Structure formats: C-alpha cells, structure tokens
Amino acid sequence: MELIAARPLADRAVTFELATRVGPEAAARVGAAQARLAGLLEAGELPGALELSRAFCSITLHYDPLRGRQADLVARVRAALEDTAPAAHADGRLWRLPCCYEGEDLDDLAARLELSREEIAVRHAETVHEVYAIGFLPGLPFMGELPEGFSVPRRTSPRTRVPQGSVAIANGLTVIYPFESPGGWHIVGRCPVPLFDTERATPALLAAGDRVRFDPVARNEFDRIGAALDCGDIDPASFAEAAR
Amino acid sequence: MSARLVIARAGARSLLQDTGFRGGRGIGVPGAGALDRDALYLLNRLLGNDTDAAAIEIALVPPKLRAEDGPVRLALGPGLSGQVSGDNPRPVGAWTAFTLHPGETVDLRFEAGCPVALIGIGGEIDLAYALHSRSTLPRAGLGPFGRKLEDGDAIPISAPAADPGDRTFAAPPRPESGPLRAVPGPQAEWFTEASRETFFGAEYSVGIETDRMGMRLDGPALSHSERGADIVSDGIAPGAIQVPGSGQPIVLLADAQTTGGYPKIATVIGADLSRLARLAPGDRLRFTAVTVEQAEAAARDRRAELDQIAECVVRANAGRIDPRALWQANLVGGAVDALCPDHFPHHPEPESHP
Numbered sequence: 001m002e003l004i005a006a007r008p009l010a011d012r013a014v015t016f017e018l019a020t021r022v023g024p025e026a027a028a029r030v031g032a033a034q035a036r037l038a039g040l041l042e043a044g045e046l047p048g049a050l051e052l053s054r055a056f057c058s059i060t061l062h063y064d065p066l067r068g069r070q071a072d073l074v075a076r077v078r079a080a081l082e083d084t085a086p087a088a089h090a091d092g093r094l095w096r097l098p099c100c101y102e103g104e105d106l107d108d109l110a111a112r113l114e115l116s117r118e119e120i121a122v123r124h125a126e127t128v129h130e131v132y133a134i135g136f137l138p139g140l141p142f143m144g145e146l147p148e149g150f151s152v153p154r155r156t157s158p159r160t161r162v163p164q165g166s167v168a169i170a171n172g173l174t175v176i177y178p179f180e181s182p183g184g185w186h187i188v189g190r191c192p193v194p195l196f197d198t199e200r201a202t203p204a205l206l207a208a209g210d211r212v213r214f215d216p217v218a219r220n221e222f223d224r225i226g227a228a229l230d231c232g233d234i235d236p237a238s239f240a241e242a243a244r
Numbered sequence: 245m246s247a248r249l250v251i252a253r254a255g256a257r258s259l260l261q262d263t264g265f266r267g268g269r270g271i272g273v274p275g276a277g278a279l280d281r282d283a284l285y286l287l288n289r290l291l292g293n294d295t296d297a298a299a300i301e302i303a304l305v306p307p308k309l310r311a312e313d314g315p316v317r318l319a320l321g322p323g324l325s326g327q328v329s330g331d332n333p334r335p336v337g338a339w340t341a342f343t344l345h346p347g348e349t350v351d352l353r354f355e356a357g358c359p360v361a362l363i364g365i366g367g368e369i370d371l372a373y374a375l376h377s378r379s380t381l382p383r384a385g386l387g388p389f390g391r392k393l394e395d396g397d398a399i400p401i402s403a404p405a406a407d408p409g410d411r412t413f414a415a416p417p418r419p420e421s422g423p424l425r426a427v428p429g430p431q432a433e434w435f436t437e438a439s440r441e442t443f444f445g446a447e448y449s450v451g452i453e454t455d456r457m458g459m460r461l462d463g464p465a466l467s468h469s470e471r472g473a474d475i476v477s478d479g480i481a482p483g484a485i486q487v488p489g490s491g492q493p494i495v496l497l498a499d500a501q502t503t504g505g506y507p508k509i510a511t512v513i514g515a516d517l518s519r520l521a522r523l524a525p526g527d528r529l530r531f532t533a534v535t536v537e538q539a540e541a542a543a544r545d546r547r548a549e550l551d552q553i554a555e556c557v558v559r560a561n562a563g564r565i566d567p568r569a570l571w572q573a574n575l576v577g578g579a580v581d582a583l584c585p586d587h588f589p590h591h592p593e594p595e596s597h598p
Contacts, residue, residue, distance in 0.1 A: 060479025
C-alpha cells in the first residue's frame with residue numbers, strides 16, 4: 001500500500017498516514033500496516049523504535065533519537081508497506097458485550113433521529129462494530145460503523161461526568177467509556193464489562209481489529225452481570241466469542 | 245526491616261514518576277513519567293541509581309518526608325531546597341544528594357517561580373511495575389499508588405543506596421534562555437503561511453490552565469488554512485502543539501491523551517522538553533524552527549552534556565561554604581566570586597550554621 005505522508009513529531013515520533021477517511025477501508029489498511037510494522041519492531045528491524053500506536057487512518061511510531069534516525073525509519077517503513085496489502089479483521093476477536101439500553105440521551109436521540117428508543121437499541125445491537133482504534137482514555141474503543149441514519153455530531157454541551165461503562169455514539173462511531181470521564185457523546189446504554197484492568201497481562205480488554213456486538217440486557221440482568229464480574233465469578237475474557 | 249520513605253505531608257500534587265510507561269500508547273495509555281527528564285537523569289546519576297529509576301515529582305505545595313526503619317538517600321532537583329529536622333538539623337540545597345536518617349524529616353521549599361520539581365530516591369524501590377514503569381497516571385489508576393501521594397503513604401526501599409555523604413555536581417546545569425526549538429508539523433500545512441510565521445516569531449506566555457496534560461499558551465491567535473481546524477485524530481507525542489478552533493496553541497505534555505483531533509502546527513524537540521517543564525504561568529516564550537535532523541543532533545548533544553555534568557560530583561557541605569566545590573564551579577561558571585554568599589541568592593547564610 002502507498003504511504004500518503006510521513007509526518008514528524010520532532011525527534012520523538014513519526015506518524016504514517018495511510019488513509020484519509022475514517023471507515024472500514026481505512027481500518028483494513030491501518031490494521032495490515034500495524035501487523036507488518038509490529039512484526040518488524042519485534043524482529044529488531046526498526047532501529048531505535050520503541051512502540052506503535054494506531055489511530056483511524058494512521059500509525060504513529062515512537063522512537064529514541066539516541067538509538068535511531070527518523071529518516072532511516074521512514075525509509076524502512078515505506079519499503080515494508082509497499083508489499084503489504086490491506087486486510088480486514090486480520091486477527092481480531094469477536095466480542096458479545098452486554099448492554100443495558102437505558103442511556104441518558106436515548107429520548108433526545110429518538111427525537112433527533114425520528115426513531116423510537118426501542119428501534120435505536122435494536123438497530124445498534126444488530127450491528128457488528130469494528131474496533132478502529134483504542135485511545136482518548138486507556139482502553140477506550142472507537143468503533144464503527146453506525147447503522148444508516150444514526151449520524152449525529154457531538155453534544156453541543158459536553159457532560160462533565162459520563163459514567164463508567166457508558167456506551168455512546170457520535171460522528172458515525174460508538175465508544176465505551178472505561179472510566180468516568182468528561183465526554184460529549186450521546187449515551188445510549190451501559191456495558192458492565194471492565195475494559196481496562198492493570199492486573200491483567202494485557203490491561204486493555206479490546207484491541208484494534210476486534211469486532212463487538214452488543215447483547216441487549218434488562219436492568220436486573222445488567223446488575224447481576226456487574227456483580228458477578230465484581231466478585232470474579234465471570235471472567236471478562238469470556239465475552240470473547242471466537243478468535244478468527 | 246527495610247527503610248521506608250514516609251510521606252509526612254503530601255503537598256498538593258506529589259506523584260511517583262520515572263521515564264514513563266512503555267507499550268501503552270496502542271491501548272490509550274500515554275507515556276506519562278517525569279516532566280523534567282533531564283533533572284530525573286541527573287538526580288539518578290547523582291544517587292548512583294539506574295537512570296530510569298522513579299522519583300517524586302511535586303508541584304505547587306511541597307511535601308514533607310520522613311525516613312523510618314533505616315536511612316533513605318534523597319536528592320533535590322532544581323528549584324528545591326529543604327530543611328532537615330531531627331538530631332542534626334541542617335539545610336540542603338538543589339542538586340544535592342543527602343542521607344535522611346531514621347526519624348529525621350525533610351521539609352521541602354520551592355524557590356520562587358518554580359512550578360514543578362523532582363526529589364530523587366536512592367536505592368531500589370520495592371514497588372510493582374506496570375507497563376515497565378512505576379509512573380503514576382491517576383485518571384486510569386495506573387502506578388504503584390494509582391493516585392497522587394497522600395499523608396502517611398510509605399515508599400519501601402529494599403536495597404539502600406551507598407552513603408558517601410552530601411554530594412553535588414561541580415557544575416550543575418545552568419538555566420537556558422533563548423527560543424524553544426520546534427520542528428514544524430505534523431500538520432503545519434493546516435495553517436496559513438502568515439500564521440506559521442506568527443507562530444515562529446511572536447512571543448507567547450504560559451497560561452493559567454496548565455497541568456501535566458498540557459500547557460495553554462496566550463498570545464497571537466493562529467488561523468487555520470482552508471483545511472480547517474479538525475483532522476482525523478492521530479498520534480501525539482509530548483511537545484506537540486495543537487491548535488483548536490480558537491487559534492490559541494496548547495503544548496501537549498506527558499499525560500496528554502494518546503491521540504488528538506486538532507491540527508498540530510509544530511512539536512517541541514526532545515532536548516527542550518525539560519525547559520518547558522520548568523515554565524510557570526505568566527512566563528514568556530518564543531519558538532524557533534529546526535529540522536528533524538537538527539532535533540536528533542540536539543538530543544545527542546544534550547545527553548553528552550548531561551553525562552559530562554554527571555561525571556563530576558563533589559562534596560556538598562550543606563550550610564557551610566565548601567570552597568573546593570565553589571572553586572570548581574567557578575572554573576566553569578567564570579565570573580562569580582565564590583566566597584561572597586550574595587552571589588548565590590539561595591545559598592544558606594554561613595553564620596547560622598557555624
């Protein structure tokens with residue numbers, strides 16, 4: 001694939017732009033490039049490279065200027081990407097995450113989208129959401145696409161406190177807030193599964209390239225699952241249905 | 245029983261920080277770590293630690309620390325001084341490593357205008373790592389304490405550092421002046437030509453809204469080109485200067501989110517990030533453009549300078565003038581009369597400690 005641009009972050013990092021529009025095509029390009037570059041990094045073929053982070057349309061490579069040169073890294077990455085083909089869901093898992101569709105913004109969204117609360121829940125839950133990137137907060141998944149007609153911008157006045165576990169939509173995407181946080185997206189529901197736990201070997205439950213389907217649950221079932229997760233009777237990893 | 249460094253009074257924002265998390269950016273965890281990496285490197289060298297060992301980064305209101313169950317070796321970074329109380333009360337100055345004996349406390353003080361400072365801890369800290377680090381990111385509960393230090397917290401030291409007495413650098417680093425160096429990009433072309441010229445010429449001042457995530461700058465507003473003020477969110481590194489629709493730049497720092505959706509006009513080079521850390525609200529600054537290659541050369545030069553400083557450690561005689569240390573400092577500094585205390589405004593008066 002073609003490298004659109006290599007954009008420097010001074011002598012600390014360089015961002016490789018691989019697509020221009022958020023969506024499944026960008027995800028396929030970025031996912032394949034991520035896998036390729038992670039392999040090179042692991043093999044020690046990117047001198048000075050420290051780590052990679054993935055965004056919707058780009059990958060940022062952080063490096064140590066005392067151990068490598070950006071010009072050299074860019075040349076190596078450009079060459080590696082030339083024979084890398086985009087690949088959808090190369091190694092993602094499929095998750096089925098419970099969601100109680102009683103979000104604070106459902107009524108507002110229902111009026112705005114001219115759908116009932118139930119229709120919003122049903123259509124959101126029957127969609128397979130692909131994790132495009134993890135960011136903003138530790139473990140927070142940005143997922144797309146939303147069903148047609150679900151297009152809303154951010155709220156004009158962001159909330160100062162969005163509760164932990166909130167499932168929220170805006171700009172064609174869905175997120176789950178791993179922690180209580182300020183936030184400007186429209187809350188449709190709540191997911192009881194903890195997304196970030198430093199006790200786990202891999203602290204983030206979800207990874208870019210994973211897919212997520214939400215299982216609608218009633219309030220009492222949400223509470224029951226939450227309690228079972230709290231006391232360790234349910235392993236969060238058990239919500240992964242299958243590895244591809 | 246191993247020694248413990250007890251937080252007798254926590255101060256306003258005391259955080260355990262080292263060179264930061266590794267391998268977390270892909271899952272939304274920023275590097276975090278100490279803002280002033282040059283000071284962290286030098287303090288760890290002064291203490292004989294690994295250069296990525298954790299220190300306490302303090303801000304606004306300084307803490308008071310006590311050694312229990314054994315001696316604890318500490319070192320004060322630039323902008324700090326302290327008063328040890330106990331059987332042998334004595335002052336300690338910046339860039340000084342000293343031993344806090346069991347039962348002694350040290351009360352820290354900021355020098356005027358110093359927003360953030362570091363206290364190095366000698367020996368091996370007996371606390372767990374997360375993402376290869378003992379840094380703290382309170383918003384994710386990351387770090388051995390997962391929050392800022394509170395009164396009564398204790399940092400266990402399993403392997404104490406050697407105690408060669410009070411030690412300092414013969415020639416500690418001198419404050420730098422001149423514009424901060426920055427590489428244009430990653431999104432310089434999202435700004436008008438005129439705004440790019442303004443950015444690399446105008447004077448800005450550090451705004452009140454400054455924390456470990458970012459530093460808001462007050463000064464001439466920058467205009468975005470026809471590409472607009474929104475980009476598809478992409479990766480961030482400390483030093484990146486993002487410009488939202490308001491046109492007022494924000495320098496992103498250690499705890500900034502891993503991705504951002506505003507265009508970044510330039511990125512402060514690694515060698516100048518420690519200078520940024522020492523700026524306080526109201527301080528003035530300018531930027532000058534350099535290339536990636538110049539930034540990389542500056543990183544190598546900086547490491548060589550720090551190593552040169554670290555290699556010349558001398559006795560620090562807290563509270564008394566150590567003619568030998570001052571004489572050596574004079575050889576480097578040039579124009580100061582070493583025996584006149586007035587030339588060292590923060591040096592303790594010898595009369596009070598005969």
